[in-house]
């Protein structure tokens with residue numbers, strides 16, 4: 661495939677951006693993870709769900725299999741799940757300002773999620789408003805179980821974007837389409853995430869923002885993946901502005917982030933994380 665076709669396949673490249681911000685959705689753009697919220701309150705509960713996360717971090721189970729388990733424990737009809745989440749999930753307090761800044765500065769935001777696209781789109785529309793449609797969303801899907809419809813009790817199941825991959829949605833596949841562009845077209849790539857659904861993305865971008873006190877930091881510390889810590893999107897906005905305005909380099913931001921982590925500012929005990 662020629663270069664022209666490679667770019668045509670990537671909507672975020674249409675405006676020839678110098679920077680693209682890729683991001684996780686659940687627990688990153690939102691304060692709560694919608695899938696955890698469903699599992700903890702409607703499915704098999706917090707304790708079992710948390711054990712699934714820890715097993716995934718420790719490589720005892722794939723993200724795909726533990727996540728399917730969680731979703732299988734939620735029997736509520738899909739439309740009621742959507743309503744429950746739209747009523748309960750809150751937006752990160754700094755995200756709207758970041759997003760308006762990104763729109764004004766030709767920095768496309770691309771959501772890469774392990775959640776289901778219909779739920780993500782409904783939440784974004786409610787929380788961000790009409791501009792939300794300017795974000796490309798790539799997630800997993802929902803499908804009906806045999807002989808049922810998704811809006812019946814026990815009627816839906818998660819359908820993975822990459823069913824053959826242990827990640828279910830292998831975020832590196834999309835990210836590599838950009839990182840493999842020729843040097844004069846390749847944008848600087850940012851990524852923000854918080855948890856076990858981000859492991860396939862952690863090594864793929866130029867600057868990784870990992871949420872303070874969450875599982876992605878434990879993983880990065882153990883695997884020596886460079887990252888910078890954020891508490892909310894106002895931290896991300898400050899760092900990105902400095903980079904875009906030429907006051908800091910991506911490399912400096914990453915080094916600074918790692919120093920902060922070593923000082924114990926990442927909300928994770930180094931000895932425990934290792």
Ligand SMILES: [Mg+2]
Nearest residue numbers: 684686687855
């Ligand atoms: Mg997340």
